[in-house]
C-alpha cells in the first residue's frame with residue numbers, strides 16, 4: 001500500500017501538473033505502469049495509494065488496486081473532497097481543482113475483500129458501514145492527514161472504523177517533510193477488528209510489515225455480536241448503489 005498523492009506534492013497547483021490519464025487508450029500512465037509492473041514482478045497485491053487522475057477536463061484523486069499479475073483490479077476516486085477551513089491552522093479546498101468520485105469501491109483480491117477510501121473518506125462512517133455490510137475484511141485508506149487534525153483524529157478515526165465495523169483498517173501516509181507546503185502527519189498504521197493498533201510508525205520514511213489474520217473477524221464478531229444486535233427497527237442505512245444495481 002502507498003500513501004495519498006505519492007507522485008505529486010499535495011497542492012491544488014500541482015494536481016493538474018502531475019495528473020495522469022489512467023484510462024488513456026488502454027495504456028497505463030507512468031505511475032500506474034510502474035505499480036502494475038511491481039505487482040506482477042513481486043507477485044503481490046498493491047493498493048496503489050492515490051495520484052491525481054485526469055479524465056477529460058476533470059481531475060480526480062484516484063487509488064488504483066493491482067492484483068498479483070499486475071492487472072488493474074479497481075479504481076477508487078475519492079468521494080469526499082477535503083474542503084476544510086480551520087482559521088489560523090489549515091485551509092484546504094480540494095474542490096478548487098478536483099471532482100468527487102461517485103462510487104464506493106470494494107474489490108476482491110488474493111488477500112481478501114478490500115474496501116477503499118482516500119484520506120477524508122475515513123471521516124464518513126457510512127462508507128465503512130457499507131463496506132462491512134458488503135463483506136469487506138479490510139478497509140485501506142491511503143491518506144495524508146496534517147499537523148492540526150493528524151494528532152487528534154488520524155488514529156482515532158482508524159480505530160473507530162475498525163472497532164465499529166469489526167474489520168481491519170490499514171492506512172498509509174507520506175512521511176513528513178517540514179519544508180513542504182503541506183506537512184503530512186505521517187504515522188501509517190494497521191488496526192485490527194477489536195480496534196487494536198497492530199503496527200504503526202512515526203513520521204519518518206518507513207515501511208510497515210504486519211500479519212493479518214482474517215479468522216479474527218469471526219472471533220470478534222462472536223465476542224461482540226453487534227450486527228445481530230443492531231436495531232434495524234429504529235435506524236437503517238441505505239446502500240444506494242446496491243439498491244440501484246438490484247433494481
Ligand SMILES: O=C(O)CCC(=O)C(=O)O
Nearest residue numbers: 082119120144145146149
Ligand atoms: O480529514 C482530515 O483532517 C485530513 C484529510 C486530508 O488531508 C485529505 O483528505 O487529503
